[in-house]
Amino acid sequence: MADAYWRYGDGRQPAIPPLAGKRSRSDYDLPGGHEFAGYFPRDDDRGAPRMARDTESIGASYDRYLRNAQISSFGGGESGRPMTGGMTGRPVEDPRIMGIEGMDLSMAGKGRNMGFGGGRPEKPLPSDASNTLFVEGLPANCKRREVSRILLYIFRPFVGFREVRLVSKDSRHPGGEPLVLCFVDFGTPAQAATALDALQGYKFDEHDRDSADIRLQFARYPGPRSGGGSRGKR
DNA sequence: AGCACA
Known part of the structure; x- marks a missing residue:
């Protein structure tokens, strides 16, 4: 049905192993703003479930939202289309990521009916809403x-979700580093x-107040890519 | 703080 990313329904991963008792947090908390040194492991060291700790905060941040919002690829309209992963040109088929998503979403999938239509917010859209979000506040030391x-x-x-574009x-x-x-x-x-x-205001590391928090806005000039540019009341 | 691509 949906793309391979949404494998949470098969119940093969009911819960993520807690930390696997491998490393302590301090291994990743390098001084000097290298928060992401251990955030995403390199492509060549697969198999180690140590992303579990880092993604705990992400899962927790999502959790409140996952309970009452329409995060689902069912009924999304065009969810049958395989995503090409935007700039990377290939889908991220990382089994760890899928397993991690399965942690949070499996609850919703089993216990709750996720048959929301998608895109049905209670509150009205801001007048400057567009299809494209502008993201800033990412750590400059990220490649x-x-x-x-x-x-x-x-x-x-x-x-x-359609794609991520980096410029x-x-x-x-x-003398500053080029910004993305x-x-x-x-x-x-x-x-x-x-x-x-x-x-909005999501922190990459909720344990560290100095860590970056992303700021989201609607893109100012969505342009033709976002569906024609016509928006607002008519 | 920063707004590009088609």
């Missing part, structure tokens, strides 16, 4: 590839607004 992975991981569960730009600050602009496309402005509300 482009890491930013892409992070954003894909964060945004992909949301109904209507490199020179820093304003002289991030745009996330959704099918409709309502879907974009749903993700925006859920993730």
Whole structure:
């Protein structure tokens, strides 16, 4: 049915092993703002379930939202289409990620009916809503590839997610590192607004107040890519 | 703080 990302229904992973007792948190808390050094392991060390600890906070942050919002690939309209993973050009078929998502979503999948239509927010959309979100506040010490992975991981569960686009730009600050602009496309402005509300102010590491927190806005000039540009009342 | 692509 849905893409391989949504495998939580098969019940093969009822819960994630707690930390697996492998490493302590301090292994990853390197001083000097290298929060992401151990955040996403390299592509070549698969099999170790040590992402469990890092994704705990992500799962917790999502949890409140997952209970009462329409995060589902069913009824999303075009969810049968395989996602190509945006800039990376390939879907992220990381078994760890799927298993982790299965942790939170399996509850909803088993216990609750997730047959929401998707894109049915109670509150009205802001007048500047568009299909595209502009994301800022990502750590500057992340490589482009890491930013892409992070954003894909964060945004992909949301109904209507289409793709992540990264654009490199020179820093304003002289001598500053080049900055990566991030745009996330959704099918409709309502879907974009749903993700925006859920993730606004999200902290990458909830244990560290100094860690980056992403800031989300609707993109100013959505352009033709977002469905024609016509929005608002008529 | 920063808003690009078609």
